[in-house]
Amino acid sequence: MTAPSTFWQTEPHDHPEGSSTALGFWVYLMSDCLMFAVLFAAYGVLGGNLAAGPGPKDLFDLNLVAVNTAMLLLSSITYGFALLAAYQGRQRATLVWLLVTLGFGLAFLGIELTEFAHLIAEGAGPQRSAFLSAFFALVGTHGLHVAFGSIWLVTLMVQVLQKGLIAANLRRLLCLSMFWHFLDVVWIGVFTFVYLVRMI
Amino acid sequence: MSEIHASGAAHHDHGTHASYATGFALSVVLTALPFGLVMLGGFASPVVTALTVVGFAVVQIVVHMVFFLHMTSRAEEGWSMLAMIFTAVIVVIMLSGSLWVMYHLNTNMMPQMSHDLENMQ
Structure with a gap:
């Protein structure tokens, strides 16, 4: 009796631990991207429905948005420097750059929350009109991502402090870097379609 | 392998x-x-x-x-790029489709349309 011929690999072979993490995390980010696309579509469809309430030109302050954009952009490059330092095995430099990144991230959140509080105090909360519901849903979801990214950043700093720049921590730092840069890409869409285009 | x-x-x-x-x-x-x-x-x-x-x-x-x-097209042997292109295609279809359909729904089914119909009868 001859063994049936197989065209697939039958010998066991190893996948190094974590070799598929980066791709898996990228696929998660793509699914997150689809979620943001739905929120952008909702804003695009409902953005003009003001219900006789205030519109973008009455509410938005482009100077504030520009400062916020600068915060996120600066945090992107400082995170890049943190990752480069981590790959060179410089733990102290990694932690310092992560701390700087956290500072910019928290500054971004602070400015955004100030803007939200200002809008709600003016009576332009999410319940005012479909435009404002879509605005708070989209920009709020992005802000929530930055908030959770900041929490993740703190936990990674603690892990790097305790365990050093081991392979697992490098992998985690790489995942957070993709998450952080991805949020900056989403913000490009936000400041373009939510703010700039509606202020023309 | x-x-x-x-x-x-x-x-x-x-x-x-x-x-x-x-x-x-x-x-x-x-x-x-x-x-x-x-x-x-x-x-x-x-x-x-x-x-x-x-x-x-x-x-x-x-x-x-x-x-x-x-x-790059080489990252993860091309799978990252493939996942991104697939996502981009879905996003474009979803965004353009939503805006297109809802725009026509808005312009063709505004409330005053029913008044026009009543006036015609």
Whole structure:
């Protein structure tokens, strides 16, 4: 009796631990991207429905948005420097750059929350009109991502402090870097379609 | 087969300080120009201004993908790029479809349409 011929690999072979993490995390980010696309579509469809309430030109302050954009952009490059330092095995430099990144991230959140509080105090909360519901849903979801990214950043700093720049921590730092840069890409869409285009 | 798996984890492109700085400088320019354009009043035609601003955004997204996310056709043996292209296709269909359908729904089914119908009878 001859063994049936197989065209697939039958010998066991190893996948190094974590070799598929980066791709898996990228696929998660793509699914997150689809979620943001739905929120952008909702804003695009409902953005003009003001219900006789205030519109973008009455509410938005482009100077504030520009400062916020600068915060996120600066945090992107400082995170890049943190990752480069981590790959060179410089733990102290990694932690310092992560701390700087956290500072910019928290500054971004602070400015955004100030803007939200200002809008709600003016009576332009999410319940005012479909435009404002879509605005708070989209920009709020992005802000929530930055908030959770900041929490993740703190936990990674603690892990790097305790365990050093081991392979697992490098992998985690790489995942957070993709998450952080991805949020900056989403913000490009936000400041373009939510703010700039509606202020023309 | 085994050497593909072994090398799979190793050939990530992490960039350099110079590549991050290049990406950052490009991003600053690509952000400052649309902000400046809108803040200074823009072109005479609002449509041209809007298209220009969106154009800057598209270029900046590519810059971020290349310089910060290190997206190449070789990353993860092409699977990252494939996942991204698939996502981009879905996003374009979803966005354009939503805006197209809802625009026509808005213009063809506004409340005053029923008044017009009553007047006609």
